[in-house]
Amino acid sequence: MTGPARTWLVTGSSAGLGRALVTELLARGETVAATARDPRTLADLRPPSAQALWTARLDVTDPEQIRQVVDDAARALGRIDVVISNAGYALVGAAEEASGEQVDRQLRTNLTGPIHLAQAVLPHLRAQGGGRIIQISSMAGQRGSPGTAVYCATKWGVEGFFESLAAEVKSFGIGVTIVEPGTVSTGFFGRSKELTAESPAYAGTPAAILRRRAQDGRLPCRGDLARMAAAVVDVATGPTVPLRLALGSDAYAAIRRGLTARLADLEEQREIAFSTDLNAGDGSTPSTPHRGPEGNDDAHHRPGARQSR
Template sequence: MAAQNWFITGINSGFGREMTEQLLARGDRVAGTVRTPGSVDDLVARYGEALRVARADVTNADQLRAAADDAATAFGRIDVVVVNAGYGLFGAAEEFTDEQIEHQIDTNLLGSIRTVRAVLPHLRAQGSGRIIQISSVAGLTANAGASIYHASKWGVEGFAEALAREVASFGIEVTLVEPGGARTSFSHSSLRLAEPMSAYDGTPAAFVRALRGGNVPIPGDPVRMVTRVIDSADERPAPPRLVLGSDAYAGITTQLQSRLDQLLPQQKSAATTDFTDAESPQGVR
C-alpha cells in the first residue's frame, strides 16, 4: 500500500500522539499541530521530514489555515484529515464559569469546524480525501455532570453528518469516531472539572468528581483504538460512524433505543399538527 499523507490536530498527547507514532512507524507522512513547541521533538528527531509540526491552536483560524496550507504544499496532497484536538469539561451546568463554557465550545465544536474549513479547499481541489472526526460516546449519549461537554460533541455530530452530504460530490468522505473510555492521558492533561458546589453533593452530577482521581473503570486500549481508526481510512466506502469500546457500544445503543421508545408512540399525535388535505398551505413558516 502506498504511503499516505495525514493532517492531524493535537499530536502531542493521547490519541493524536499514538496515531502519529503508528503512522510514522509504518512509513506514512504526518503534518500535525501542537500548542506547545517542542512537545514532539523526539518524533521529529526520529522521523525527520516525514513529520511536519505546526504550532496551531484550534481556536485560531489563521493558524489552522497556515498549517493546512503548509502541509498541502510540503506533501503535495493531504489524503486523510484527523480532527482530534479537544478536551473534556465536566461538572453541573451551574458550576461552570461563563469563560469555561465558551472555551469548551470554542475548542471542541468551533475548533472542529475551523479545522475542516481550513483543509476543505485542498481536498476539494484534489477531488478526494477522508475526514475523520474524533467525537465521543458523549456525542450520542447524555449523562448528568457532562452537559457542556455533551453540547460540544453533539454539535460536532450534527456538523459532521451534514458535512458528509455536502462534500460527497467532491470525492470527500467523512467518518465520525465514537470512542468510549480509553486509558490515555485524558484524565490528567485533557480533563477539566468545574469548581464543585455543595448543592450538587450526592446528586447524579457529582459522579464526575471521581474522574480526577482515576476512580472510574476504563476498558479501552488506546493502541488498539488508534489502529482501528487508521485501518478505517482504507475502507471504501468510509464508515459513517466507528464505535470503539464495549462501553461505547452499550451506551449508544441503550440511549438510541430509549429515544425511539419515547418517539414511536407519538407518530399519530405528531401528524395532528399537519395541514389537512382540505386545507391549502400558503407557504413555509
C-alpha cells in the same frame, strides 16, 4: 483509499489518542503533519525517516492559525490526503457550575475548532479530487450524561455538523467519518480534562459523583489507545468509509442504550407527531420517506450506510 503512502494531518497530537494515531501512522510508513499547542511535546516522536514527520504549533481556537497551518502543511508536504481532527478536552462538572469562560473555551476547542479546520482543508481536498476527514467525537456525542453537559453539547454539535458535511462533500470524492470512542486511560478523564468550580448545591448528585470519580481517577477505562488508533487508520484507508465508528465495548453499549431509548420515545409520540400535520384529521397518513431539499431520502442516515471514498 488503498495504495501508496498518504499524507495525514493530525491535530491534538501531543498525548492520548492523537499521539497514538501519529505513532501508528509513522510505524506504517505514512507521512504525518502533527500539530499541538506546544510542538515541543512532539520532539520525542521517532519517524523512520526525516521526511515522514512535519510538526507545527496549532491552537484550534484560532481560525486564522488553523488556515495558515493547513496551507503550510499542504505546501511543505505536497498534499493532504486525510485530516484527523482530534484536538479537544472534557469539561467535567454540573452545567450550572461552569463559568462563562469555561463554556466559551469548551465550545471554541471542541466545536468551532473542528468546523474551522474542515473549512480550511476542504479547498485542498476538492482541488486534488478527494480525501478523508476523520472527526474524533465521543460516545458522549450520542448519549448525554450528568456532569458532562457542556462537553456533550460540543460533541452533539460536532456530530450534527459532520453528518451534514458528509452529504455536502460526497460528490467531491471526500469521505467523512465521525469516531465515537469510549473511555481510555489517558483520554476523557485523564490529563485532557478541566473541572468546574464545585457547588455545595450539587453535593451527592449524579454530576457531583462523576466529578469526584474523575478527580480521583476512580473511573474504569476500557479502551486501548493503540488498538483504537489502529482501528481508525484501518477504516480511514479502506475503500469505503462509515459515517460513524464506535470504539470500545462501553461506547457500543452506551450508544445502543441511548439510541434505543430515543427510538422508543419517538414511537410513543407517533400519534402526536402526525396530529400536528396540515392534513391531520382527514384520515391520511404519510406513506413516503422524508425527502430533503435535494429530492433524496435520508439514505446516509440508515445504520450501516457507507460512503464511497
